[in-house]
Amino acid sequence: MIAKIIEGRSFGGCVGYALKKDSEIIHVNGLRTDSAKTITQDFNFQRMLNPRLGKAVGHIILSWNTEDKNKLNNDIMLSAAKRYLSKLDIRDTQCLMVRHHDRQHDHIHIIFNRVNDHGKTISNSNQRYKSFKACKELNALYGFKQSEGKRNVNRGRLKGNDLTKYQIYDTVKAGIRHSKNWKELQNYIRYRGVEMQFKYRLGSDEVQGISFIKDEQTFRGSAIDRSLSFGQIDKALNSIDNSIELNQITGSYVSKDHSIDRNIGETLGHITSALFSNPEITPEQDDPLIKKRKKKENYGLKR
Template identity: 35%
Template structure:
């Protein structure tokens, strides 16, 4: 069983949709593609109009709520046809609503009969009978958990996802969307693909293109679309696995890291970095860093608002400097390395942060003074020696007397 959540502002439009108003018979009677199997706190005396009026009574309790209409479809696998009847579907839907905190509010449950798999639609007021708003916080993750719990409780089929869909039975845009899914999924499962260039090339051979989305007015990459036969789909509309970030992580896992450094790949190339002390790097900065150049980063948190970052091939880690190490005549040994608080881009295969001194925060004045007297040390070396000296100093002073 899977649940799909939507929200809206029109009870009339939602009720008309789930009761198939557009397919009413010429004499005005409802078509046979749906049936109402359960309801609560709604008037059935006037048909659709009575249901809509009941929902709108609750809307009057909080007319400023932006999306008062709750709409959830519960979709069962075709293999569960013989397991799900009206009674079981109502029972599951009621348990689902309880798990989602949808209580003490008007609702209807409508079974749609126009598909080869059982599914129903729940329409409810997000303003309950006490004028309180039914929370939608984390509703997508809660929905997933609730569906999985009920699927196991009732012994229903646990679907393997879109892979089981028969594309030949689909038509139009939906067919194209599943063709894209199958093409991307095939490349996803090929462990030999570990760069975006390879990823794009393989998709192009399968008839699927990629368009990149950038932050308005900048070169910062934000996401991507997949294209086929003149249609364009956001990555999330194909599958959440296939977003820019998730694809990057997955490709990086296909490309092993260096055995001695998480900042290098096994082939010696440099892992890109995404941010430093609250500053997101631009695509150009990332490209320059991967090419081995020093990049300037402005607006950093802490005592050093401007730093230069450059990969150190000898140490196989990024170095963060107070001045540009690429300048002619600039001695690397004279550049003070202030430690790193760098996050790798998703393609690094990890979301861990490399923490610098004091978790990337402000450097204590006494430590900065100590560093100024010991140039040429990395943050790790300087911190180790500083701490050892402090320990020795405390040992010479003896225990504190209270």
């Protein structure tokens, strides 16, 4: 079982999608189920208890591996979903769970109000980390097949940002397999239309994170997949002595202001070096006018 977390502003659009053809309501709490319209009205009525919360729509998709098909029924899926919500501290609020039968893998849509029954906001802090941990624990508890990550995702069904993320993921993972260091990785993914950009710790040249750019869209590496964080990639490349090599490739990928500061620093460094690196050289040795004047004075003395 895996989970996809989405937040939004419109209950109407979310409910309308969930109740499309080949759908089945398996659980409801605090909502009238006469129609999609009444469900939406009830969600919106409660959200007015906290009108300042813009993204009040909580939407989670729980999906199971096709190998779990024979283990699943409405009761098992509902039990797992309730335990999942409890582990994410989502409680005391309106909730709708809908099972879809339109794909090979079984999945349910959980729609809940982030404004709870008491008018308080349901926190989304560290939600994705909690979700990952919850899925892992529930897979072990129910004997569900543990997801093998992005390798089994059907790329043909992806669109928009999701498609771009998976394209970056595939490119970078292949690049890591074919590269011995950061420079080789940079060249490999650039040839395939992906750029990388490093994030620096404020006021220093210490690399703190990495983002990837494709089709003018930028995504943090860790947001694409945990294995694409700077630390994980650096570990995979086994770059024990790559600090110099890394510095050589980061210059063109830092922010514009950082690049200007670095260039100014280098220029001042060259000037300072030129002035002070040879203290034995006197001014007259460098200035031809002084040399000429000195020569004339020497001629005068000889007379």
